Structure formats: C-alpha cells, structure tokens
Amino acid sequence: MSVKQSSKKNFCFKISYMDYCPLFRIYDGTTPGLIVGEPRLIREIMTGTTALEVFTNRRAVKTTHPIMSKFLSSLEDEPWKRVRSTTTPTFSSGKLKSIIPIMTSSAGPMLSTLASSADNQEAIDVKLLFGNYTMDIIARSAFATNPDDYFVSQASKLFTFPFWRKFLDYVIPMRILEFFRFTVLPHRPMQFFRRITEQAIAKRKRENIEIPDFLQLLMKANVEGVTGSKHLSEEEILSQSVLFFSVGYETSSQLLAYAAYCLALNPEVQEKTYLEVKEAFLSNSGKIDHGILSKLIYTKAVIDETLRLYNPVLRMERRAGRDFHLEGTGITIPKGMIVGIPVWALHHAKEYYPEPDAFKPERFLAENRHEITPGTYLPFGDGPRNCIGSRFALLECQLALVEILVAFKFVKTQKTKVPLEFYPTGRPLLGPKGIFVGVERRSPI
C-alpha cells in the first residue's frame, strides 16, 4: 500500500481529517504524523494484540495542574492502567442501573421547556436544552450536587478559559510553568469543585451514608481496592469527577441535539421510533426504568446512526510507544509519532456507508449490521483506550428519548438549518452553531 505524500490539501489538518483517504502523512506544525484511515490498519493499531503494548497512549498532555495531570484521559502506561481498571466497574450496566433515578428525575425541567415551546409554537435550541439536562445529570452524579446558578457559572468558567492560558501551557516548557505555578485550569472554579467534592466525601464518611452516584462508586472503588494496587486517592477521585463532568456533558448533549434534529428532518423515522417507544412504555406499565431498554431496538439504531452522521469526536489519536511496522504497507511508524484516525471521514465515506449523508437507522439493525466494515464505525473509539462512558451516554440518551417521544414530536421549522452549520474548529470536537427544531405535543398515551 502506498502512502499519499503531503499534497497541499493534505497539509491542511482539518481538510485531511474530513476527506476520506486511507493513508497519508501530515505535518502538525513541523512534526510529522500519519493519518490511518484503512480499516484493517485501524484495527491493528487500536485493538490488535499490540494495542495495549505499543499504542497505549495519546499525544502527551503537558500540564502542571495537580487535577488535570491525573485525568484518566491524560494518564499514561501503568498509572493509566491502574486508574482505568479501578474506574471501569463504575460504568458496568449493573452500577449504571443505580444512576437511572438521577437520570429520570433530571428530565422534569427539560419536559417543561418542551411543553412551553410547543404551546408557544417556538422553535427551540436543542443544544441548549439538552446541555442543561446533561449538566444536571452529570453534576448530580459526579459532584453529588444540584447545579444552581453559581455551580453553572463556575462550570462554564472551568471550560471556557481564555485561549492564552491554553496557549501558554502548550508553548512554555513545563519547568518554567511549574516555577510560576501556572495552571491551565482557572484557579477559583477548581477550588470550588474541589471543595464541594471534599465536603461530600467527608459528609458521607462521617454520616456513613450511601447515595447511588458516581462519587459513591468511585469512593467504593477506593475501599474495595485498599488491599490491592487498585486504589484512588481523594485527589484522583476529584480528578475523575471533573473529567467525567467535562467530557460527559458536552458530548452527550450534542448527541441528543443531533438526534432531535435528525428525527425532525425524517418524520417517517420519528414515527417508527415513536411506535416502538410507545409500545415499550405501555408494556413496561408506563414506567421509564431499566426494564424498558431491551425493548428499544429501533431507537438504539436511531442513536447509532445519529452518532455515525454527527460523531461529536471528529478524530482520535494514538502515540507509538516504539517503532512499529504496519504490516503490508512497507511503513514503519517511528517511536513517538502521533497516528491520527479520521473518524468523521470514515463515517462519511461512501465506500463504507452508501448514501453517506442520508439518515438511515436501518444500517444498524441486526439484519444489516454485518455489512458495516469493522474499524469504520468509531463514535466511542475502540480498544483498551476507548470511551469509558459510552454506556452512560447511551443510557442517558435512550431514557431522554423515551421521556420526550411519548409526549412530543420534533418538527422542522423555518429556523431549522439544513444542512447544519458548524464553527470552524481546530479542536477534535464538532462545534455546532444553534440547532433549532420545532416541537408539538402528542395526545397522551
């Protein structure tokens, strides 16, 4: 297999990731890198026997921050393995079941907003709507707190810090940053999150109370692991809470917003989903709980197809831990090189998804799923370093769709943009501009 030399087009990071091409070199600044879009090679890198040994890590995150440096996503090698294996049980289906009541009780304000939009016949920015919903869930499950206005303001400060701080963190050598105690995350919100987490942990220990949420599950991982090496310090717990909060909030709200948008534009798909949701709801005695999930086959396919068409994470990366020969290509990836996986391009390549721009949940039904080439569908990544929160996100999204679809219908309005517009982004995350859809009430079931 030949590697495309960097044409002018391939020099451009963004276009290269958006246009499908199986293998090409890029320059990230002056550093050479490789983009691998060939499914067999992607699998070799991400899930093959060498995935854990050679491609364990992503691009090194240079940070001096005591919390940020312990994020699961930034840890490397042995420390990553320890924290990953300690936090993984937190996301098992059994453990997530205990978080379902938090998810369903967060739906109230979202349903009220939908009701008033329906009554006033106003299009609604679903990105904003679902942002509030997923913020509520993740705040209550990771920080054991109901997000009041102060919480929301601190959260937005935490993640909309000025660009110059980020820039400095990337360009100034670590030892100089350390000398000036510079941190990329702003100090005051970090102190706020640290305080509420420490207080919640202390209160639970003091009063011996257990509340089914992430914090409890992470604390339990702590106790259960004291005898072995599986153990999280309090700072590591806080670190994972902040991380889950930041990555879980934005991606999940985007997923729900795209799902609402796709349903509004595809009324026949929405009707089919509604019929399934209605039947599941009725046969589960009108309860929205764990029992309903196994009945949502088509609804799950709708979510899968939404994640194909609008994968919030555009690209993924791995760093070679040693020189690695890519079989059948004549290429050796040198130690330290960043290998990029162009997920957006794969999801929109007609080689793998005929009519790639059409919204067709049927692709993901059991009878058709075998037609999807392994290695071409990667909304949550793959292999040992895949998304640890995928089950949580899918659960949250399925439950929200049931809550909404039994009572409302999404419709296209004049404010609904076709196609959707995105902010030009150098980040690996898709940045949609407002996503507006209309909403109508359904007659009660």
Ligand code: HEM
């Ligand atoms: C629709 C929602 C979500 C999407 C599309 C998504 C997508 C991703 C992707 C593509 C990766 C990189 C995987 C790889 O490199 O192979 C990732 C990593 C990660 N995600 Fe998610 N994610 C979502 C929701 C969540 C949630 C709700 C949480 C936590 C509550 C979460 C926590 C993480 C963490 C901790 C990692 C890093 C894992 C590691 O390095 O070991 N994600 N996610």
